[in-house]
Amino acid sequence: MTQTNNVRAGIALMIAATIVFALQDGISRHLAGTYNTYMVVMLRYWFFAAFVIALAARAPGGLAAAARTRQPGLQILRGLLLAGEICVAVYGFTILGLIESQAVFICYPLLVAALSGPVLGEKVGWRRWSAIGVGCVGVLIILQPGMGVFNPWAVIPLISALMFAFYGLLTRYAARQDSTATSFFWTGIVGALVMTCIGLWFWEPMVPRDWFWMGLLCITGVLGHWLLIKCYEMAEASAVQPFAYFHLMWSAILGITIFDETLRPAVVAGAGLVVAAGLFTLWRERRQG
Structure with missing residues (x-):
């Protein structure tokens, strides 16, 4: 992948990707609220x-070059993790809604920072640990344990974030020997195979209008990944990654306008802390880089 240094174009592509991914989340919530989550994710993986x-x-x-890897076990584990994470995340949308789910899920960059030491052997300094601690406080504010309103289902997006963090770390580890194209290929193929083995047992007939939404879900999934690839071709990740938090804003707009969700003050305050801690972590990584 040849990278240029057009930061403005990279930022525009990242914001466009967050819009597409938010639309994907909204469509996933609609379909998974009507049909089985495994079937919805299976059809998405086929595309x-x-x-x-x-x-x-x-x-x-060709295909032989893309599939060539010296670490097939690691690539299979990555594919399984992402497929499982998507199932957990989509199920969380149906239980908690977009706003609550995304507000907790955005802590995954902090989980990546915390786990990069034991998993990848990277050094994690006290400033980064401080940011991780602030982010944890933000998540606790959102979940409100011990306040009489804690919903045990709220741990679903936390599990999803943890799975996605491990997937991200394993992707970084795989990149030491495999190309991006190889990891991308294994992600799609492994996910499609495992979800087919599971999803076919939960097949349900789908009404014609929902096939339209299913098709749109598949298109947004591919378009979102394409936009991210082009984004990282245009600019360095450290320059554009902070704009990934726009995903939370678009999800909140969809949740309020389409699904009649409410925005709790605790969610706003907690998400603000998580975003601030995440931005600080990204800034530290950029300075050290």
Whole structure:
């Protein structure tokens, strides 16, 4: 992947990606609220697998080059983790809604920072640990344990964030030997295979209008990944990553206007702390880089 240094274009692409991913979350919530989550994720992965196969076939070396890896066990584990994380996240949307789920899920960059030491052997200094602590306080404010209003289902997006953090760390580890194209290929193929083995047992007939939404879900999934790829081609990750938090804002707008969700003051305060801690962590990584 050849990278340029057009920060403005990179920021624009990142914001566009967050809009697409928020739309994807909204469609996922609608479909998973009507049909089984496993079936919805399975159909989404079928389209994703077709996309990565088409992408690999057009690349130099074709499918054989994309599938070539010296760490198949790690690549399979990555694919399983992401497929499981998507199932957990989509199920969380149906139980808690978009706002509550995304407000907790955005702590995953802090989990990546905390786990980068034991998993990747990276040094985690006291400033980063302080930011992680602030982010944990933000999550606790959102969840409100011990306040008489704690919903045990609120741990679902926390589990999703933890799974996604491990997936991100394993992706960084895999990048030491495999290319981005190889990791992308294995992610789509492994996810499609495992979700087919599970999802076919939960097949439900879908009404015609929901096939339209299913098709749109598949398109937004591929478009979101394409926008991210182009974004990181345009600019360094440290320059554009802070704008990924726009995802929370778009999800809140969708949740309020389409799904009649409410925005609790605790969610605003807690999410603000999590975002602030995440931005500080990104700033520290950029300075050290």
